Amino acid sequence: MRPPPINWTFAAGAAILLAAILLAIAPGAFAPYEPTKFDYKAILKGPSAAHLFGSDNFGRDILSRTIWAFRVDLQIALFGTLFPVLFGTLVGAAVGYAGGWAQVVFGRVVDAVVTFPFLVLIIAIVAVLGPGLINLYIAVSTVGWVFYARIVAAEVAVQRRLDYAAAGRVMGYSTARILLRHILPNAITAAIVYWMTDMALCILLGSSLGYLGLGAQPPTAEWGVLIADGKNYMRTAWWISIFPGLAIVITGLGFSLLGDGLADMLRPRR
Structure with a gap:
């Protein structure tokens, strides 16, 4: 039998995220300074042999802080999406199976949430x-579960x-058995793919709030905080903000590629 073709999109995303996870698990092994x-x-x-990404x-050291x-x-990506994906999946499964008035009430809840821009609503709650x-x-978590439940x-x-x-x-199977053991495994694929993209969006959201002073607080090393530290030095010390920004882009790209690869792998084939 011919082996299945390699999904290069999934492989590239997995490689990027594996490197990111290694850096997150043992940053002291890779960072040259505290x-x-x-x-x-x-x-x-500026960037040099002593400080590859420059200093603030x-x-x-910007490399160490990045x-x-x-x-x-x-x-932020994990804890910001873990409750929404679990709670939203359970609520969505119950609503989708029950139908009727439950779906009508849930539809009104969705309308109320999506009426406001997501970022503005999060900023208001954090404020x-x-x-x-x-x-x-x-x-x-207060807002994000709605999108998983809708899917x-x-x-x-x-x-x-x-x-x-x-x-x-x-x-004569019970409703719980039919729903959890048979229907949900066949219905959760779209939510899993969305979860990968949502983690990238959550990193962007956390960095945006860190930049605004509403997320991680200095002197914590967080990409949004690092970019905010360098906003007043963009002409003279561009490296303070540019390298953390590249880290956001590359990590987000990893999640997006992984999500696209999963979508291709889990898509039903004729």
């Missing part, structure tokens, strides 16, 4: 709760009308 160590002899030094206005930021930003990562997770509800509503679901009801 991320918060001041060196007043190296203030605003306190002499801190590497240590992988831990914080991947944590009320106060800056910090915990409040960021609460804000994203899963639509898929479950289609699956419950198929013959295998009807056969389960005829055989």
